[in-house]
Amino acid sequence: MHTVLVAGGGVGGLACAHRLSRRLAGCDRVVVFDQMPMHTFWPSLLWVMTGTRRSSAVTRPFKDLRDARVEVVQAPVTAIDPKSKIIHAGGQTWAGEALVVALGAALDPDRIPGLGAEPGNFYTAGGAAAVWRELQALEHGRVVVAVPTTPFKCPAAPYEGAMLIDAYLRKRGRRARVSVELWAAEPAPMAVAGPGVSASVKEALARRDIAYYPGERLERVAGDRRQLEFAGHRPVSYDLLAYVPPHRVPEVVVSAGLAPVDGWVSVDRHTLETPHPGVYAIGDVVGIPLAMGKPLPKAGVFAFAEGEVVADRIADQLAGRLPAAHFDGRGECFIEMGRGQAGFARGDFFAEPAPAVRAYTSGRHWHAAKLAFERRWWSQWW
Numbered sequence: 001m002h003t004v005l006v007a008g009g010g011v012g013g014l015a016c017a018h019r020l021s022r023r024l025a026g027c028d029r030v031v032v033f034d035q036m037p038m039h040t041f042w043p044s045l046l047w048v049m050t051g052t053r054r055s056s057a058v059t060r061p062f063k064d065l066r067d068a069r070v071e072v073v074q075a076p077v078t079a080i081d082p083k084s085k086i087i088h089a090g091g092q093t094w095a096g097e098a099l100v101v102a103l104g105a106a107l108d109p110d111r112i113p114g115l116g117a118e119p120g121n122f123y124t125a126g127g128a129a130a131v132w133r134e135l136q137a138l139e140h141g142r143v144v145v146a147v148p149t150t151p152f153k154c155p156a157a158p159y160e161g162a163m164l165i166d167a168y169l170r171k172r173g174r175r176a177r178v179s180v181e182l183w184a185a186e187p188a189p190m191a192v193a194g195p196g197v198s199a200s201v202k203e204a205l206a207r208r209d210i211a212y213y214p215g216e217r218l219e220r221v222a223g224d225r226r227q228l229e230f231a232g233h234r235p236v237s238y239d240l241l242a243y244v245p246p247h248r249v250p251e252v253v254v255s256a257g258l259a260p261v262d263g264w265v266s267v268d269r270h271t272l273e274t275p276h277p278g279v280y281a282i283g284d285v286v287g288i289p290l291a292m293g294k295p296l297p298k299a300g301v302f303a304f305a306e307g308e309v310v311a312d313r314i315a316d317q318l319a320g321r322l323p324a325a326h327f328d329g330r331g332e333c334f335i336e337m338g339r340g341q342a343g344f345a346r347g348d349f350f351a352e353p354a355p356a357v358r359a360y361t362s363g364r365h366w367h368a369a370k371l372a373f374e375r376r377w378w379s380q381w382w
């Protein structure tokens with residue numbers, strides 16, 4: 001009998017655990033550890049922020065997972081020993097034949113002075129709901145969507161957020177009285193996907209009269225005055241602030257010696273194995289450098305694919321077969337644009353010298369496909 005330990009029950013962790021459950025022998029165990037009682041489908045937070053989903057609709061309890069073979073321990077992972085493949089969680093010690101680290105990226109809004117005190121962190125369910133409350137009440141003024149640091153998960157999300165806010169205000173007839181702008185640390189939208197994708201996102205913002213300020217460094221937030229202080233600018237006032245918080249690697253991963261405090265876990269980009277044999281890391285917790293000099297974007301589509309690759313490799317290894325599955329860096333994403341429209345891009349991010357990504361013409365069908373994807377997300381495991 002074998003035991004596989006999966007730290008984190010997010011996108012990558014659940015994909016890995018469910019694939020393992022299908023691939024391993026009946027007597028083997030798959031144990032997932034998560035600090036939360038619920039799994040969240042993060043892409044739907046954009047719809048929470050603009051009122052088309054309630055917070056309760058974007059989570060499901062782990063205890064209701066259909067597959068009884070996926071055991072979930074609800075407890076924070078407090079220590080990982082990669083040499084012995086041991087996890088400490090909930091006051092207990094767990095040992096496995098293989099260990100998968102899928103703890104995602106930790107959110108660190110306090111890294112920018114004053115930012116953490118602001119309610120509009122739409123990368124959490126509470127923050128997305130807070131933006132929605134403020135948005136409904138906003139009759140006139142200035143909405144600022146801020147992305148103060150890189151990297152951040154889902155490179156499209158802040159751009160989608162700004163377009164969805166714009167669409168809501170237009171629908172309510174308030175757009176002439178409310179300006180919408182986006183201030184970002186990155187030099188261009190979704191730049192890793194190439195200049196074509198960047199240009200089409202910029203054009204979509206311009207068409208909606210959303211002012212875009214790339215390459216700007218947020219130094220502090222004066223919440224009492226409702227002002228953002230960007231380097232080299234006079235303070236930017238706001239009536240509603242929706243922001244992407246700074247991201248960092250979880251502390252427990254640093255203490256395990258798997259990542260530096262200011263970096264991410266290094267893995268073989270095809271096998272996702274860390275330097276410790278039998279210890280894998282997948283999803284947002286990982287940093288995979290690309291030939292063009294930027295890292296592979298942090299996105300659920302990659303976390304999912306990596307989780308399945310790792311599950312197949314572990315299943316083969318435990319059965320004494322040579323593992324063949326490998327992660328190929330291919331992925332796609334929807335770009336919500338409001339009013340029932342969405343764009344779509346798909347490509348090979350391991351292509352050299354730069355990712356080969358194609359942006360498809362936006363339309364209602366991509367929005368419908370995203371809705372179908374959300375439905376499938378829940379029906380596959382719950």
Ligand SMILES: Cc1cc2nc3c(=O)[nH]c(=O)nc-3n(C[C@H](O)[C@H](O)[C@H](O)COP(=O)(O)OP(=O)(O)OC[C@H]3O[C@@H](n4cnc5c(N)ncnc54)[C@H](O)[C@@H]3O)c2cc1C
Nearest residue numbers: 008010011012035042076077104154283284299300301303
């Ligand atoms: C608003 C928004 C929109 C997005 N839209 C898209 C999209 O359209 N397409 C796309 O591909 N991606 C999207 N993403 C990104 C995607 O959600 C992430 O890239 C993906 O969730 C990463 O998966 P993961 O398994 O690495 O981490 P996560 O899904 O974040 O899971 C990590 C898990 O680890 C748990 N955890 C953390 N620390 C501990 C600990 N110490 N002990 C126990 N448990 C712990 C957490 O509770 C969490 O459940 C979006 C993200 C956001 C925020």
